[in-house]
Amino acid sequence: MASHSVGYPRMGPKRELKFALESFWDGKSSADDLKKVAADLRSSIWKQMADAGIKYIPSNTFSYYDQVLDTTAMLGAVPPRYG
Numbered sequence: 001m002a003s004h005s006v007g008y009p010r011m012g013p014k015r016e017l018k019f020a021l022e023s024f025w026d027g028k029s030s031a032d033d034l035k036k037v038a039a040d041l042r043s044s045i046w047k048q049m050a051d052a053g054i055k056y057i058p059s060n061t062f063s064y065y066d067q068v069l070d071t072t073a074m075l076g077a078v079p080p081r082y083g
Contacts, residue, residue, distance in 0.1 A: 004056040008045050010063065017041055021064060038064065 011017045020037035023029040042062055049057045063070045072078055 002055040003053060005049055005054050005058060007058060007061045008049065010041065010045070010061070012037075012041050012044075017064070034064070038062065 016037055020029065020034050024031065024034045046057055
């Protein structure tokens with residue numbers, strides 16, 4: 001039987017993304033540091049799903065902060081009042 005997942009928690013088992021974002025916002029780390037944490041988390045998540053036997057691994061489920069805002073921007077649905 002084929003299995004599918006519609007998403008997976010993105011913060012990391014020890015909230016790595018949260019701490020990386022806060023460090024970036026505070027100016028304590030660079031954008032490259034944040035991107036590295038995010039890339040490592042995505043890779044780990046995809047591997048965990050593959051190891052669990054999930055056949056259809058979703059893509060474009062990652063967001064640094066706000067999934068609704070990211071989806072709204074991706075669809076071009078940001079209201080004109082926000083520029």
